[in-house]
Amino acid sequence: MSRIRCPILSTKVVTAQQAVTHIQSGDRVGMSGFTGAGYPKKVPGALAERAKEAHGRNEDFGIDLWTGASTAPELDGVLAEAGVLRRRLPFQSDPALRRAINSGLTEYVDTHLSHSAQQAWFGFYGPLNVAVVEVSAILPNGLLVPSSSVGNSKTWLDLADIVILEVNKWHPRAYEGFHDVYYGTRLPPGRRPLQLLDPLQRIGDPYLRVDPHKVVAVVETNAPDRNLPFKDSDDGSRAMADHVVDFLRHEVSHNRLPENLLPLQSGVGNVANAVMKNLTHSEFEGLTAYTEVIQDGMLDLIDAGKLSAVSATSFSLSAERAAHFNQHIESYKGRILLRAQEISNHPEIIRRLGIIAINGMVEADIYGNVNSTHVMGSTIINGIGGSGDFARNAFLNFFVSPSTAKHGVISAIVPFASHVDHTEHDTHVLVTEQGVADLRGLSPTARARKVIHRCAHPAYRDRLQDYFDRAVAAHPHGQHTPHLLREALSWHEHFQEHGQM
Numbered sequence: 001m002s003r004i005r006c007p008i009l010s011t012k013v014v015t016a017q018q019a020v021t022h023i024q025s026g027d028r029v030g031m032s033g034f035t036g037a038g039y040p041k042k043v044p045g046a047l048a049e050r051a052k053e054a055h056g057r058n059e060d061f062g063i064d065l066w067t068g069a070s071t072a073p074e075l076d077g078v079l080a081e082a083g084v085l086r087r088r089l090p091f092q093s094d095p096a097l098r099r100a101i102n103s104g105l106t107e108y109v110d111t112h113l114s115h116s117a118q119q120a121w122f123g124f125y126g127p128l129n130v131a132v133v134e135v136s137a138i139l140p141n142g143l144l145v146p147s148s149s150v151g152n153s154k155t156w157l158d159l160a161d162i163v164i165l166e167v168n169k170w171h172p173r174a175y176e177g178f179h180d181v182y183y184g185t186r187l188p189p190g191r192r193p194l195q196l197l198d199p200l201q202r203i204g205d206p207y208l209r210v211d212p213h214k215v216v217a218v219v220e221t222n223a224p225d226r227n228l229p230f231k232d233s234d235d236g237s238r239a240m241a242d243h244v245v246d247f248l249r250h251e252v253s254h255n256r257l258p259e260n261l262l263p264l265q266s267g268v269g270n271v272a273n274a275v276m277k278n279l280t281h282s283e284f285e286g287l288t289a290y291t292e293v294i295q296d297g298m299l300d301l302i303d304a305g306k307l308s309a310v311s312a313t314s315f316s317l318s319a320e321r322a323a324h325f326n327q328h329i330e331s332y333k334g335r336i337l338l339r340a341q342e343i344s345n346h347p348e349i350i351r352r353l354g355i356i357a358i359n360g361m362v363e364a365d366i367y368g369n370v371n372s373t374h375v376m377g378s379t380i381i382n383g384i385g386g387s388g389d390f391a392r393n394a395f396l397n398f399f400v401s402p403s404t405a406k407h408g409v410i411s412a413i414v415p416f417a418s419h420v421d422h423t424e425h426d427t428h429v430l431v432t433e434q435g436v437a438d439l440r441g442l443s444p445t446a447r448a449r450k451v452i453h454r455c456a457h458p459a460y461r462d463r464l465q466d467y468f469d470r471a472v473a474a475h476p477h478g479q480h481t482p483h484l485l486r487e488a489l490s491w492h493e494h495f496q497e498h499g500q501m
Contacts, residue, residue, distance in 0.1 A: 020376045023129075031133070039074070043221070067151065068116075069386075086299045130162055135165060163211075165210075181208055182339065204340075245279060259284075290355055359390065367451075373421050424447065445472070
């Protein structure tokens with residue numbers, strides 16, 4: 001049976017090559033997709049080919065691209081390699097696009113994921129010309145069944161002048177009913193409270209809406225999401241996962257958390273996935289999650305009967321687990337909801353539900369400032385994503401990282417972070433394979449002593465302590481957060497000059 005059952009939209013089926021003729025150089029284009037799930041599969045490649053042809057004729061061709069978060073090589077990668085992307089927001093992870101950003105070819109607006117829809121509505125990025133959105137089906141009445149992510153799709157469909165839809169039958173038709181799309185968003189001063197009190201509470205609709213007269217093309221596809229395998233857990237990631245789970249046990253024993261914890265948020269990555277796997281083998285039962293993405297470890301928790309309710313905006317599964325989910329999708333109904341990212345990452349809801357947030361970092365300094373985006377202060381890796389949304393508003397947050405990188409030549413604990421995404425005021429607990437530093441309720445100097453001795457690698461611990469001691473001695477009237485300004489970034493400078501800290 002056709003996935004396109006709306007009489008009006010079924011007349012607009014075209015090839016991807018025909019669809020991209022509606023996208024002009026200079027357009028602002030909003031595409032669906034969030035961490036390699038639910039992104040358009042054919043249109044980006046056709047657009048890249050069109051751009052290459054234009055460049056071959058010495059014609060300029062470039063667009064601004066807005067998405068939900070990172071996407072995949074078939075979107076970010078092909079467009080970056082074709083030199084199409086003039087500006088990109090709000091998050092990315094593609095190597096080709098990263099090179100374009102760091103070389104100055106593409107402007108990158110790295111913003112909190114909860115902010116991007118609102119900023120688009122206010123016009124901070126300019127008017128949206130085109131929306132390209134993947135769905136799993138179009139119903140007879142024109143409603144759209146989303147696929148494996150929601151992200152910013154609702155906002156792009158609402159704001160865009162014209163719309164291109166990709167209908168991907170690789171996604172199970174049974175996706176209908178897995179989504180909760182909130183249409184009550186208001187801008188100040190008309191904003192209303194969001195009375196969401198439970199991860200599985202519905203406050204919206206199961207479908208995306210679109211004005212059928214704005215739809216200029218419908219493209220049929222049958223292609224999988226980007227499903228990359230997770231790395232096997234090594235000793236370091238298992239140690240960090242053990243530390244997080246042990247810390248949660250400690251909090252329960254001191255009556256600071258209930259026995260079934262509070263709703264969990266897990267950022268993208270191998271360590272966060274390892275934490276979820278560790279919880280599968282723990283004593284914790286009746287867990288819930290209010291998060292951005294559902295990774296393998298979280299699906300394992302559901303299968304083990306440990307996790308009863310998950311609210312997210314996207315999946316981020318390995319190929320094996322994606323195939324398992326597609327095959328057994330009906331068994332997950334009533335346990336998973338996918339929402340727009342302005343709701344999945346909404347500060348009001350995160351604060352109300354009391355989220356436990358677990359996110360990765362590049363480095364932290366001795367006072368607890370966290371860099372989660374840059375190498376050596378200047379080179380962007382991915383972006384802040386949703387870590388800021390959750391860290392600042394969580395009941396309890398963890399930032400996790402191996403204590404060293406590049407076979408030990410870089411320390412993840414430094415005198416002063418070379419770039420600060422999360423200030424010391426937003427950081428609760430730092431975790432490396434060396435141990436845990438609970439920074440809550442501590443002064444800066446007390447935090448420094450704990451970070452150095454609990455989280456730093458032994459190869460760097462004495463040097464960090466020496467830096468701290470000399471900073472204290474050098475500032476008799478600056479004892480609150482003592483620094484040696486001439487040395488604060490000297491470790492990073494030494495790495496750039498000599499290849500090691």
